[in-house]
Amino acid sequence: MGRLYYGGPDSAIEIEERALAHLKLVVTTKLRRGESFTLSWTHAPHQQPGRSTIWLHPAIPLWFEFDDPEPAELSARWLDELAHSSHSTGGIRMDLSHPGPSD
Numbered sequence: 001m002g003r004l005y006y007g008g009p010d011s012a013i014e015i016e017e018r019a020l021a022h023l024k025l026v027v028t029t030k031l032r033r034g035e036s037f038t039l040s041w042t043h044a045p046h047q048q049p050g051r052s053t054i055w056l057h058p059a060i061p062l063w064f065e066f067d068d069p070e071p072a073e074l075s076a077r078w079l080d081e082l083a084h085s086s087h088s089t090g091g092i093r094m095d096l097s098h099p100g101p102s103d
Helices: 017-032 076-086
Strands: 002-006 012-015 037-042 051-056 062-065 092-095
Touching: 002 017, 012 017, 017 037, 017 051, 017 062, 017 076, 017 092, 076 092
Parallel strands: 037 092
Antiparallel strands: 002 012, 002 062, 037 051
């Protein structure tokens, strides 16, 4: 399991490592361009039921933490889907209870 920290060390969002690797690539690309957007997710099965949304902005501290020292294999299709959704009014949406697509 990996973690996305946004705003401070007490703000860990647990995300499956493969999903986090995909999210990292899309988010860092957007923020490098100075673009702000939302990230929404449904909570994982081991968490309280519900969903959350955060506003991602280049000025707010962000880091990704992976337990596995080896990088995950990335899916070009999943990256395209996430990148496309990042440009929509709803922002990136992830379901943390289901793995993403594979190529």
